[in-house]
Amino acid sequence: MRPLAIALPTAPRAAFGKLVHNEARLAWRQPAGLIAGVGVALLLLIIFGVVPHLQESSAQLGGLSAFEVYVPILIAFVIGVLALSYLPGPLVSYREQGILRRLSITPVPPSWLLGAQLAVQACLMLATVGLLLIVSTGFFGLSAPKNLAGLALAVVVSIAAMFGIGLVIAAAARTSGAARGLMAVAFYPLMFFAGLYVPVQVLPSALRGISHYTPLGATVRAIQYSMFQGFPPAAPLLVLAAYAVAFGLLARRFFRWE
Amino acid sequence: MDLQTCAADGRLDVQARQLPLRGTPAAAPLNKPATPVSASRPTQACSRPAVEISHLRKTYRGLIAVDGVSFAVAEGEIFGILGPNGAGKTTTVECTVGLRAPDTGTIRLLGLDPQADKDEIHKIVGVQLQESSFPAKLRVAEIIEEFRSFYRQPADVTELVEALGLAGKRKDYYRSLSGGQRQRLSVVLALIGAPKIAVLDEMTTGLDPQARRDTWQLIEKLRDRGVTIMLVTHFMEEAERLCDRVALIDAGRLVALDTPAGLTARARGGKRVRFLPSAPFDDRLLAGLPEVTEIERDGRHVVVTGTGELVNAVLFALAASGVTAHGVQLDSSTLEDAFVRLTGKHLTEKGERS
Numbered sequence: 001m002r003p004l005a006i007a008l009p010t011a012p013r014a015a016f017g018k019l020v021h022n023e024a025r026l027a028w029r030q031p032a033g034l035i036a037g038v039g040v041a042l043l044l045l046i047i048f049g050v051v052p053h054l055q056e057s058s059a060q061l062g063g064l065s066a067f068e069v070y071v072p073i074l075i076a077f078v079i080g081v082l083a084l085s086y087l088p089g090p091l092v093s094y095r096e097q098g099i100l101r102r103l104s105i106t107p108v109p110p111s112w113l114l115g116a117q118l119a120v121q122a123c124l125m126l127a128t129v130g131l132l133l134i135v136s137t138g139f140f141g142l143s144a145p146k147n148l149a150g151l152a153l154a155v156v157v158s159i160a161a162m163f164g165i166g167l168v169i170a171a172a173a174r175t176s177g178a179a180r181g182l183m184a185v186a187f188y189p190l191m192f193f194a195g196l197y198v199p200v201q202v203l204p205s206a207l208r209g210i211s212h213y214t215p216l217g218a219t220v221r222a223i224q225y226s227m228f229q230g231f232p233p234a235a236p237l238l239v240l241a242a243y244a245v246a247f248g249l250l251a252r253r254f255f256r257w258e
Numbered sequence: 259m260d261l262q263t264c265a266a267d268g269r270l271d272v273q274a275r276q277l278p279l280r281g282t283p284a285a286a287p288l289n290k291p292a293t294p295v296s297a298s299r300p301t302q303a304c305s306r307p308a309v310e311i312s313h314l315r316k317t318y319r320g321l322i323a324v325d326g327v328s329f330a331v332a333e334g335e336i337f338g339i340l341g342p343n344g345a346g347k348t349t350t351v352e353c354t355v356g357l358r359a360p361d362t363g364t365i366r367l368l369g370l371d372p373q374a375d376k377d378e379i380h381k382i383v384g385v386q387l388q389e390s391s392f393p394a395k396l397r398v399a400e401i402i403e404e405f406r407s408f409y410r411q412p413a414d415v416t417e418l419v420e421a422l423g424l425a426g427k428r429k430d431y432y433r434s435l436s437g438g439q440r441q442r443l444s445v446v447l448a449l450i451g452a453p454k455i456a457v458l459d460e461m462t463t464g465l466d467p468q469a470r471r472d473t474w475q476l477i478e479k480l481r482d483r484g485v486t487i488m489l490v491t492h493f494m495e496e497a498e499r500l501c502d503r504v505a506l507i508d509a510g511r512l513v514a515l516d517t518p519a520g521l522t523a524r525a526r527g528g529k530r531v532r533f534l535p536s537a538p539f540d541d542r543l544l545a546g547l548p549e550v551t552e553i554e555r556d557g558r559h560v561v562v563t564g565t566g567e568l569v570n571a572v573l574f575a576l577a578a579s580g581v582t583a584h585g586v587q588l589d590s591s592t593l594e595d596a597f598v599r600l601t602g603k604h605l606t607e608k609g610e611r612s
Contacts, residue, residue: 012407012410014407025395025400030395097390099390099393107377108408
């Protein structure tokens with residue numbers, strides 16, 4: 001079988017729309033991903049929002065409140081959960097079930113199904129990130145992001161980087177079980193460096209340095225900067241872009257359709 | 259096969275014109291009725307084969323799956339591939355549709371190479387694979403709509419869905435379908451692109467007898483429209499009823515290739531007639547006939563084995579001597595007998611048969 005490659009359309013373009021539609025139906029009918037990603041993030045946001053103590057700005061957190069620190073972390077959490085778990089999961093099971101193989105003998109290349117899956121996940125991520133921002137500014141007094149374009153850019157490169165990592169998991173895992181194992185191995189350390197358990201600001205400086213070079217750590221840094229200061233510095237954006245390119249190429253090299 | 263099946267109908271014409279005839283020596287326009295090469299050989303009635311496989315060989319890690327198989331399927335023919343488990347049938351099919359690359363040998367589908375001309379092949383070949391499944395939480399109609407959108411000139415979905423008895427299941431989730439219903443859905447999806455060649459790997463396995471007969475009827479209807487059908491099967495009844503010709507494959511090799519009747523006749527070394535003569539007669543009366551090879555007596559009955567127009571020859575010779583044959587029976591040996599004789603194996607477990 002061919003390695004992962006985006007094929008030129010030889011089938012009707014409308015077919016891609018149908019694929020996206022059916023993948024969206026599947027995401028809706030198997031809502032574990034929605035609940036774990038979107039639901040948990042929203043719940044945590046609301047909990048942080050309603051505890052008055054967490055709204056007080058703290059010198060330890062660089063003048064931000066705990067709530068303000070956690071909004072970017074929850075955005076990174078949503079991108080991480082969806083890309084690491086709810087992207088490789090369906091792809092690996094489609095390969096296990098022979099769905100990708102069956103597609104490879106139709107005019108539609110199986111890469112279109114992968115594309116449809118990416119499109120659905122990206123929409124879900126963007127919608128959730130939007131929802132988190134609206135809820136935190138609308139209900140919990142978060143000030144509007146300082147630089148919206150910078151924020152959008154940070155979210156987009158972060159999604160690309162995490163998609164790359166998710167696709168490498170889908171390439172490496174032969175079974176759905178293996179995909180879940182790899183997801184857990186990758187997800188918890190990445191979330192640690194994103195500051196989910198302890199905000200990065202209070203980590204020892206060595207760990208903080210490592211955090212800046214992890215994909216979700218760089219995500220939090222870029223988003224936090226664009227929300228409270230201005231256009232994010234180049235470093236985290238370049239780190240994310242490097243992850244996107246490196247893991248995208250790895251996935252392209254090793255992904256198998258059957 | 260009747261010659262008209264070569265002259266594609268209007269719907270097929272449109273597809274044929276879109277088909278680039280790259281690397282095809284017989285570049286006769288497909289939209290013109292082809293001139294038969296030889297009307298006496300029904301399998302060669304069209305100018306070039308729909309499927310042409312020569313010296314196909316495929317090994318998996320040193321294990322030979324297919325070992326030098328060659329055959330050609332005429333346009334509009336229903337061609338059966340029979341063989342015991344592990345004979346290489348599925349490997350042959352997978353190479354034919356381009357899912358696997360042969361080690362050596364060539365394959366052409368309407369002149370196209372399944373490896374080099376994938377895009378064109380996928381437009382004109384519909385495939386049903388033995389093991390395929392779909393997402394559990396999609397409905398039947400949603401899966402069908404998705405696959406329909408892959409083709410620029412899809413088949414009539416309503417007709418297909420009704421012919422395969424899925425009309426009442428359109429709103430059901432895939433996971434709630436029975437094995438037979440899933441099987442029928444995969445046949446729908448193989449045919450949904452209105453293919454010129456349909457390759458079906460055990461399409462009726464797991465179906466109840468009624469559904470099996472309905473599926474056969476659909477396949478015959480498609481053949482009447484000029485679709486070429488390559489059919490891997492387990493069921494002798496299916497091969498006998500549907501196939502114009504059958505390839506017997508065993509241990510990766512082509513053991514025999516003939517019409518179902520021809521295979522049956524070949525396997526028992528000829529035809530056999532059994533009758534009760536109205537009066538005693540001398541064996542020499544029949545032994546002298548060129549058609550007769552053996553005469554046996556079974557009590558008062560006579561059993562004559564031979565070839566060609568055996569029945570006519572025997573009855574005529576008897577009548578000429580004033581003997582009437584009563585209770586004439588033609589041997590009812592089946593393709594199954596032929597199979598056992600040619601391969602020394604049984605095709606299926608007894609319990610598996612309908």
